[in-house]
Amino acid sequence: MDVRELVSALNDFASLSLAESWDNVGLLVEPSPPHTVNTLFLTNDLTEEVMEEAVQKKADLVLSYHPPIFTPLKRVTWKTWKERLVVRALEHRIGIYSPHTAYDAIPHGVNNWLTKGLGACTSVPLRPSTVPSYPAEATHRVEFCADNTEHLDTVLSKIKDIQEISCLTTLPARVEGEEQTRVSLNCSQKALLEVVALLSQNSLLYHKTEILLLQKPLLPHTGMGRLCTLSEPVSLSDVIARIKSHLKLPHIRLAVGMGKTLESPVKKAALCAGSGSSILKGTEADLYLTGEMSHHDVLDAVANGISVVLCEHSNTERGFLSELRDMLASHLHHKINVIVSEKDRDPLQVA
Numbered sequence: 371m372d373v374r375e376l377v378s379a380l381n382d383f384a385s386l387s388l389a390e391s392w393d394n395v396g397l398l399v400e401p402s403p404p405h406t407v408n409t410l411f412l413t414n415d416l417t418e419e420v421m422e423e424a425v426q427k428k429a430d431l432v433l434s435y436h437p438p439i440f441t442p443l444k445r446v447t448w449k450t451w452k453e454r455l456v457v458r459a460l461e462h463r464i465g466i467y468s469p470h471t472a473y474d475a476i477p478h479g480v481n482n483w484l485t486k487g488l489g490a491c492t493s494v495p496l497r498p499s500t501v502p503s504y505p506a507e508a509t510h511r512v513e514f515c516a517d518n519t520e521h522l523d524t525v526l527s528k529i530k531d532i533q534e535i536s537c538l539t540t541l542p543a544r545v546e547g548e549e550q551t552r553v554s555l556n557c558s559q560k561a562l563l564e565v566v567a568l569l570s571q572n573s574l575l576y577h578k579t580e581i582l583l584l585q586k587p588l589l590p591h592t593g594m595g596r597l598c599t600l601s602e603p604v605s606l607s608d609v610i611a612r613i614k615s616h617l618k619l620p621h622i623r624l625a626v627g628m629g630k631t632l633e634s635p636v637k638k639a640a641l642c643a644g645s646g647s648s649i650l651k652g653t654e655a656d657l658y659l660t661g662e663m664s665h666h667d668v669l670d671a672v673a674n675g676i677s678v679v680l681c682e683h684s685n686t687e688r689g690f691l692s693e694l695r696d697m698l699a700s701h702l703h704h705k706i707n708v709i710v711s712e713k714d715r716d717p718l719q720v721a
Contacts, residue, residue, distance in 0.1 A: 387502035399466035437468035487616030495593025500586035508556035
């Protein structure tokens with residue numbers, strides 16, 4: 371399969387438009403065309419050890435959940451480990467693709483996999499995703515009525531000169547028994563200021579103007595984090611045992627909420643794979659589950675009676691790769707070999 375065809379299929383599996391605005395997702399390294407992919411190699415983190423494994427297993431494309439290139443590279447030399455990843459990839463004609471937070475948001479993604487560690491439960495996103503391209507790039511709708519056709523033509527002509535205006539329509543309307551024209555348009559935040567400035571030059575138009583905030587529709591079951599309601603309340607100690615079993619971890623870190631014990635019931639749990647403080651903060655739940663949180667965010671949760679389970683960052687993500695391998699193999703109609711790294715692991719160990 372050509373790399374461009376594969377990337378298109380991967381984007382169909384999880385739209386990159388769902389990724390966070392700060393993220394760096396998509397095809398990060400591309401060998402010169404034509405580039406055929408027979409083996410897709412999955413990893414959570416692309417370290418030098420993992421790259422050598424990819425070379426040995428003759429991978430043609432590495433899908434690294436975390437983007438190995440995040441901040442811009444000013445040069446590509448042998449000096450730093452991330453530069454060396456790019457050098458090795460290109461030397462061996464290996465592409466690098468990263469989905470990161472797009473996989474966090476999708477209904478069949480990382481956070482959905484993490485909920486399975488709680489047992490039977492229902493879940494909803496903590497921060498739902500919206501339809502990315504609706505309505506266009508507009509943020510506001512402006513509507514007003516006018517009865518002076520000649521003056522209205524002048525206003526419309528000036529509006530059309532403003533950038534970032536869309537869906538400009540005029541319709542006949544009857545207002546208080548008078549025949550008028552109703553104008554409607556969509557615009558960006560920047561264009562809104564120019565439209566309002568233009569209409570404010572005519573007090574009659576200005577006082578008949580309505581400004582509406584355009585809300586993008588929510589995507590079902592899609593977004594960051596999950597708020598999970600367990601089918602039956604279970605003790606904190608039982609939930610911990612389930613999480614350790616699901617993540618295949620001998621140890622986790624635990625902060626017990628104020629006034630709670632290991633026997634306290636857990637009915638609602640908020641979770642976010644990786645580093646979840648910004649998503650979890652302020653959520654009412656019996657338990658927070660994530661990879662890492664700052665010391666002070668843990669203290670805040672505990673003070674509010676919320677217990678916190680921390681499993682280290684990538685331990686809350688890596689187990690998803692086995693499910694991902696099977697899903698991608700099916701999505702790609704078994705046209706290529708999909709394998710999971712055996713060297714990929716969390717850098718933190720219990721000593």
